[in-house]
Amino acid sequence: MDGDSSTTDTTQLGITGEYMTGGTYVLQTQDDDGDESFNDHEDGNGSKDYFREQDIYLPIANVARIMKNAIPQTGKIAKDAKECVQECVSEFISFMTSEASERCHQEKRKTINGEDILFAMSTLGFDMYVEPLKVYLQKFREAMKGEKGVTPVTVSEGLGEELTDDSFTGQLPAGLITADGQQQNVMVYTTSYQQIPGVQQIQFS
């Protein structure tokens, strides 16, 4: 043992596997490549499904696009930030799913439904998403039924005029239902779901 009091020899410093004393730190090498791509096995449209459980991520291009649209036009995003959000997203989905699944089991059901997901969000601190999600879900359901074509459709008065193919391009601001804040349910029976110009919504009240 030398007399030198400073040492970087890890054994003398007593570093073992678990050497984190407080907080969690990741040692970063000075040249941080950040080049690890989690998408290597995702090329080829999922034809090879050899994903390890912890490697399942959403495509980084989609994630990056949403990120880019969220910040001001002039902003930029570091590459490792994109990859990081990609991982956070998988974590978020798992987090929601296990909470929803637990509730499902408690109620002795086998299928996770929309209510379970919304409940999980509320419980886990994301209740600000719940109301906008309900609106999106309604639009989604209408779109689905529209494509099938034969079922009766419940249409909210405020959204009735907007149900053309091209109207779903913008981001839906939270809380938008109708101009006057009221929602009226209207049953429209048609053989195929088309906007018929000049025909007023029939109200069965």
Next chain:
Amino acid sequence: MSENNMEEKVEQATNSKNVSLPMSRVRLIMKSSPDVSCINQDALFLTTKATELFVQHLTLSSYKNGSGKETNTLSYSDLANAAEETETFQFLTDILPKKILARDYLKSLEEMEKDDDNL
């Protein structure tokens, strides 16, 4: 087989209805959770849409809070800070540890050793 047709219909519907994440992949991730058997269509859609909202929320929150004002760039440490400081994002702290350089860590360890010696 009907489930596959359903998948296709859902993809079509959602492509034209402003969902920008692949629902099939979202389902894969959901299924990797233990004890998950069936996921209904609404649940899958809601999760996908919520994930979009989450990305926007996390990104904007971290950007506003972080060094973006000066550098205009969202960095990893902005995200790590958001995870630590915002209650809603605290579930991410395990996967977003703050990074320090190895030499700084070793230096702080040495200082701790010295303190111990001085006692």
